[in-house]
Amino acid sequence: MYVITGATGNTGKVIASTLLEAGKKVRIIARDTEKAKDLIEKGAELFQGSTNDVELLKKAFAGARAVYVVIPMNMQAVDYTAFQREHVNAIAEAMETCNVKNVVALSSQGAHLSGNSGIILGLHNMEERFNGIEGLNTLNLRPAYFMENTLSMIGMIKETGIMGSPIKADLSFPVIATKDIADYAAKRLLALDFAGNNHQDLLGAGNVTYAEIAKVYGTAIGKPDLQYVQFPYADFKVAFMGMGASEGVADKMNEFLVRLNAGEIFVSERNEENTTPTDIKEFSHIFSYVFNL
Numbered sequence: 001m002y003v004i005t006g007a008t009g010n011t012g013k014v015i016a017s018t019l020l021e022a023g024k025k026v027r028i029i030a031r032d033t034e035k036a037k038d039l040i041e042k043g044a045e046l047f048q049g050s051t052n053d054v055e056l057l058k059k060a061f062a063g064a065r066a067v068y069v070v071i072p073m074n075m076q077a078v079d080y081t082a083f084q085r086e087h088v089n090a091i092a093e094a095m096e097t098c099n100v101k102n103v104v105a106l107s108s109q110g111a112h113l114s115g116n117s118g119i120i121l122g123l124h125n126m127e128e129r130f131n132g133i134e135g136l137n138t139l140n141l142r143p144a145y146f147m148e149n150t151l152s153m154i155g156m157i158k159e160t161g162i163m164g165s166p167i168k169a170d171l172s173f174p175v176i177a178t179k180d181i182a183d184y185a186a187k188r189l190l191a192l193d194f195a196g197n198n199h200q201d202l203l204g205a206g207n208v209t210y211a212e213i214a215k216v217y218g219t220a221i222g223k224p225d226l227q228y229v230q231f232p233y234a235d236f237k238v239a240f241m242g243m244g245a246s247e248g249v250a251d252k253m254n255e256f257l258v259r260l261n262a263g264e265i266f267v268s269e270r271n272e273e274n275t276t277p278t279d280i281k282e283f284s285h286i287f288s289y290v291f292n293l
Helices: 012-021 037-041 056-062 078-098 118-131 147-160 176-192 210-220 233-242 247-261 280-291
Strands: 002-005 025-031 046-049 064-070 100-105 137-143 164-165 171-175 195-201 206-208 227-230
Touching: 002 012, 012 025, 012 037, 012 176, 025 037, 025 056, 037 046, 046 056, 056 078, 064 078, 064 176, 078 118, 078 247, 100 118, 100 176, 118 137, 118 247, 137 176, 147 164, 147 280, 164 210, 176 195, 195 280, 206 210, 210 227, 210 280, 233 247
Parallel strands: 002 025, 002 064, 025 046, 064 100, 100 137, 137 195, 164 227
Antiparallel strands: 171 206
16 A cells, blocks of 8 residues: 655656556545545545644554655745654654655755755755664655746746746756656556665756747747846845745745756766656647646
């Protein structure tokens, strides 16, 4: 029996569906029953609640062969790292109590950094906490920058005619579609072919710059002259807070972006195992679809 946290999210939903289609018993943890409806209809057992609820987790993890872990986001958190730690510690306590033997956890590129890494510092802490559980086989997935992150710029394009963020326009970095992360995670959960403490880089199909992304997306949405503009960190902070983020989260995001621009987040070398199929041109069809909704 498998337990999937974040089961209504981009990776969790695909993983749960894949396991159910393979005939596996699946428990899902989700806060929104309506969003979980499709999975419930496919046979998933719902444990409604949050991953900081230790008692709920203990009930869900009882008898689990493996757990898939996603730490949720909270854009209003005053202290984002403390928020992440709360969920990590609850999940770890429940896995220890229930003697869970296998976990696949969604971490991130940059999780090798032990400080000043912004919004991903909690994932470094997660890896250390899970790796320290006696008898637990860990596979910490470290994916690249999500292609889905670019969807947040659709409003900007419609309002201002440009794409923009603090990321350097000419910085080449790996990008990945979340479906590819989910497919890889499901494959490893079905195989359970890992022992001890492990991490796996997932680097997408290739590296791109935001200038290149703007060109591909512009062509897809009928705006071939679409430009990407690098914003000052201070301006991004104001804009991010205007979108609902707390000041603490905005500062953590900028701290992460500083390390990204310095070339300190994406340091892994590409190989056959960590390269995934979806490239930015393929994803541009999704971007175009969402843009035209």
